[in-house]
Amino acid sequence: MWIFKFNIVAFMLLFVWQCNTVALQDVTSDLFGVENYGTVAAFGDFYADKQTDIFIIREQSEVLIFFADSNKPYFKPKVNISKNNLPRGTIITSVVPGDYDGDSQMDVLLTAQSSTKMTTVFIFWGHNQTLDLGGRFTLNMTFADQPLVMDFNGDMIPDIFGVTDQDPLTKVCYLTNRSPECQNALTSPVKMRIPNSNAFIDLNKDFTAGKSVKFKQCFDGNFTRADIMPTESPAVKIVGQSTFVDFDGDGYQDHLLPVCEDAACQRSAIYLAKSGSKEWVPVLSDFQRRDTIWSFVAAKPSQPLTLHHGDYNLDGFPDALVILRNTSGSGQHAFLLENVPCNSASCHSVGRMLRIHWDQSDLGAIQNAVMATFFDIYEDGILDMLVLSQAEGKNDLIIHALKNNFEADAYFVKVMVLSGLCSNDCPEGVKPFGVNQPGPYVMYTTVDSNGDLKNASAGQLSQSAYFSLQLPYTLLGLGRSANFLDHLFVGIPRHPGEMDIRKKEWTAIIPNSQLIVIPYPHNKPRSWSAKLYLTPSNSVLLTAIALIGVCVFILVIIGILHWQEKKADDREKRQEAHRFHFDAM
Numbered sequence: 200m201w202i203f204k205f206n207i208v209a210f211m212l213l214f215v216w217q218c219n220t221v222a223l224q225d226v227t228s229d230l231f232g233v234e235n236y237g238t239v240a241a242f243g244d245f246y247a248d249k250q251t252d253i254f255i256i257r258e259q260s261e262v263l264i265f266f267a268d269s270n271k272p273y274f275k276p277k278v279n280i281s282k283n284n285l286p287r288g289t290i291i292t293s294v295v296p297g298d299y300d301g302d303s304q305m306d307v308l309l310t311a312q313s314s315t316k317m318t319t320v321f322i323f324w325g326h327n328q329t330l331d332l333g334g335r336f337t338l339n340m341t342f343a344d345q346p347l348v349m350d351f352n353g354d355m356i357p358d359i360f361g362v363t364d365q366d367p368l369t370k371v372c373y374l375t376n377r378s379p380e381c382q383n384a385l386t387s388p389v390k391m392r393i394p395n396s397n398a399f400i401d402l403n404k405d406f407t408a409g410k411s412v413k414f415k416q417c418f419d420g421n422f423t424r425a426d427i428m429p430t431e432s433p434a435v436k437i438v439g440q441s442t443f444v445d446f447d448g449d450g451y452q453d454h455l456l457p458v459c460e461d462a463a464c465q466r467s468a469i470y471l472a473k474s475g476s477k478e479w480v481p482v483l484s485d486f487q488r489r490d491t492i493w494s495f496v497a498a499k500p501s502q503p504l505t506l507h508h509g510d511y512n513l514d515g516f517p518d519a520l521v522i523l524r525n526t527s528g529s530g531q532h533a534f535l536l537e538n539v540p541c542n543s544a545s546c547h548s549v550g551r552m553l554r555i556h557w558d559q560s561d562l563g564a565i566q567n568a569v570m571a572t573f574f575d576i577y578e579d580g581i582l583d584m585l586v587l588s589q590a591e592g593k594n595d596l597i598i599h600a601l602k603n604n605f606e607a608d609a610y611f612v613k614v615m616v617l618s619g620l621c622s623n624d625c626p627e628g629v630k631p632f633g634v635n636q637p638g639p640y641v642m643y644t645t646v647d648s649n650g651d652l653k654n655a656s657a658g659q660l661s662q663s664a665y666f667s668l669q670l671p672y673t674l675l676g677l678g679r680s681a682n683f684l685d686h687l688f689v690g691i692p693r694h695p696g697e698m699d700i701r702k703k704e705w706t707a708i709i710p711n712s713q714l715i716v717i718p719y720p721h722n723k724p725r726s727w728s729a730k731l732y733l734t735p736s737n738s739v740l741l742t743a744i745a746l747i748g749v750c751v752f753i754l755v756i757i758g759i760l761h762w763q764e765k766k767a768d769d770r771e772k773r774q775e776a777h778r779f780h781f782d783a784m
């Protein structure tokens with residue numbers, strides 16, 4: 200009988216799972232326990248175990264690295280850069296993990312603001328899965344704004360790019376082998392907006408990241424200026440941070456820009472510029488919900504208007520999370536913007552637009568939200584959310600973790616490109632994992648469920664300043680098509696002036712898998728290797744349970760039938776014996 204019950208339980212589980220789509224669930228205490236405060240500043244696999252760890256700033260002066268763990272709480276503070284490890288009075292403005300010296304172990308770069316408003320850069324070197332806290336390195340150059348971490352010379356070791364205070368020239372600093380070397384970066388002086396939203400990404404699909412400086416120019420191949428995107432911002436009063444995603448699924452990166460139309464920021468909009476087009480197209484301008492008009496929050500220069508992207512419903516089109524405030528009241532909440540087909544004339548040329556999810560009560564329940572981003576909590580390929588809120592009388596922000604219980608039959612592919620400085624023979628026997636590599640570019644083409652050709656692309660870690668909070672891998676949704684992925688292309692930056700494009704194509708990738716690409720050696724894409732990890736989803740597990748249940752059930756029925764037959768046989772034999780007895784009489 201219990202077996203029967205078990206089947207019913209499995210069936211009910213399946214049923215409940217189906218009903219529960221798009222619901223969010225607060226899992227903060229499972230994730231952080233009582234440590235759920237501070238500013239989430241960056242993500243990266245510091246421990247080199249293929250699990251993403253979280254970097255959190257506390258009281259603007261301490262950085263804690265929370266390691267992912269298999270027991271609750273799933274994130275535990277393990278490494279602590281305290282006040283004592285930094286000069287007195289340092290105010291930390293951002294954290295950018297990466298392998299700056301090229302030893303395939305993650306280092307941690309901090310930017311700090313000094314009293315002169317200049318940005319200083321500190322680096323703590325990583326060693327043996329921890330940080331060398333005593334050996335702080337300070338770059339002897341200060342920047343006018345937070346620098347961009349990018350791979351300027353195409354050697355797959357992150358470099359630091361920014362504008363210095365001495366002259367308006369751009370500088371790039373290399374730290375290979377811990378010997379710092381700074382040079383002039385771009386030949387012509389550029390005036391950059393502060394706060395900047397510089398990005399290092401492939402705009403023209405040549406699989407080489409080019410650098411983009413907002414509204415001034417884009418820099419191509421060997422960083423010559425190329426006017427791929429509009430050079431002027433739309434005619435608005437407040438301009439937010441640029442982001443680059445493949446918004447319409449054509450394989451090219453589009454430029455998204457949140458703005459306020461007026462100085463008081465009462466009217467907001469999000470504009471998009473397609474690659475190769477000089478025109479700004481509004482993809483969201485209706486911020487009214489019943490009597491309330493919502494708008495972006497343009498209060499603090501340290502937290503500019505920002506979109507955080509992620510494909511939460513795995514349909515192949517990136518969605519976004521934003522913070523909006525009630526323009527007539529004081530409420531401030533996080534909202535999910537879903538990427539949907541365009542239904543008005545203004546966005547016709549893009550074909551897609553954003554729609555605000557007004558009824559996401561779990562997000563609305565978080566009062567005074569100040570930042571919201573996507574994060575894959577359980578490494579299951581479904582993006583969950585982290586929301587930071589300001590509580591009254593507290594210095595630090597409160598962290599809320601919301602699990603996305605999205606369980607439609609949608610598929611994804613997760614690609615992480617490593618530095619490829621070594622593969623199996625890394626120095627000191629370290630694993631090649633755990634380097635946040637800026638610049639690689641990932642693109643797929645496949646056939647969707649309607650039989651149409653579909654493309655999507657993404658750049659890995661294209662931005663680093665002002666809490667861009669990008670994940671150290673790319674997660675591309677595939678929609679409901681469970682087909683093998685026909686073509687997956689991965690490209691990495693090349694040396695300036697080099698002609699050969701460094702890219703490799705993989706075919707027939709299984710959906711719902713994680714691909715870790717080791718581009719070693721850099722200049723021989725044929726030898727690059729990829730490790731494929733499958734992520735069994737909940738539905739697969741449930742199917743397995745249900746299947747085993749059914750098997751057991753059938754076995755039991757067979758057993759019962761067998762037993763009944765045996766009993767009948769026995770009875771027959773006994774009767775026969777009886778008859779024989781009679782006959783004998």
Ligand SMILES: *[C@@H]1O[C@H](CO)[C@@H](O)[C@H](O)[C@H]1NC(C)=O
Nearest residue numbers: 261263276279280281282283
């Ligand atoms: C980090 O270290 C400092 C000094 O060692 C200590 O005061 C602080 O409490 C530590 N923070 C955490 C969260 O462990």
Ligand SMILES: *[C@@H]1O[C@H](CO)[C@@H](O)[C@H](O)[C@H]1NC(C)=O
Nearest residue numbers: 326327328329330627628629
């Ligand atoms: C690395 O750290 C572990 C403890 O965390 C220690 O046992 C080991 O000796 C260290 N290895 C090296 C090479 O320092």
Ligand SMILES: *[C@@H]1O[C@H](CO)[C@@H](O)[C@H](O)[C@H]1NC(C)=O
Nearest residue numbers: 338339340341365379380381
């Ligand atoms: C930084 O240090 C290098 C060598 O250590 C030196 O050559 C350079 O002039 C210094 N730059 C500044 C701006 O002090």
Ligand SMILES: *[C@@H]1O[C@H](CO)[C@@H](O)[C@H](O)[C@H]1NC(C)=O
Nearest residue numbers: 448449450644652653654655
């Ligand atoms: C996808 O990319 C291929 C090759 O670059 C191109 O031929 C095709 O038109 C693209 N499809 C869409 C829907 O953009």
Ligand SMILES: *[C@@H]1O[C@H](CO)[C@@H](O)[C@H](O)[C@H]1NC(C)=O
Nearest residue numbers: 488491525526527528529530
């Ligand atoms: C926005 O603020 C006004 C004034 O405080 C209030 O009446 C209204 O209910 C608020 N709207 C929402 C959706 O909370």
Ligand SMILES: *[C@@H]1O[C@H](CO)[C@@H](O)[C@H](O)[C@H]1NC(C)=O
Nearest residue numbers: 420421422423695696697698
């Ligand atoms: C590099 O830039 C120069 C101009 O500075 C240009 O003439 C040259 O063609 C570029 N080379 C490549 C490979 O793009």
